[in-house]
Amino acid sequence: MFAASTALALGGVAMASTTAVGADPVTDTQMQIKVHPVVGAWSGTVQHQGGSGSIQLGFTSSGSLCLHSGGDGHGTGQGTGTWKSTGAATFTFTVREHLSDNDGNPTGFVDVSQSGKIVGNTLNSSGVSKIYDVNGNFITNANATITATRV
Helix, strand or coil: CCEEEEEEEECCEEEEEEEECCCCCCCHHHCCCCCCCCCEEEEEEEEECCEEEEEEEEECCCCEEEEEEECCCCCEEEEEEEEEECCCCEEEEEEEEEEECCCCCEEEEEEEEEEEEEECCEEEEEEEEEEEECCCCEEEEEEEEEEEEEC
């Protein structure tokens, strides 16, 4: 079966249509865009060598993400980064997380790098974080895991 492609110019807007020979055309309302299951907001816990704490993550369909951690008496972390799909329900991400004490004073930053998987409404990821002081001096590597649920 051969496909015929047609470009329609309607009101100055070009629309592409692909129809298999002998088949009915597909309308816009019949098309569904497949979005990676990581896209959306997540809330959970991060486990690391120093203990555990709360974390919130937001993944966009364009490949960016934001992170907020802490707020439970041990300072906070906020950062942005990027993520990419590595499979139908798997992904990797990197974030630079800026750390602050309880008064909002900068204390350093963490370069987070993790691989993860989505199962239902649960996100699980793990990786190694590189921790730096406020002057950018490397302190240590730390293993970290995140378990979160869709918000």
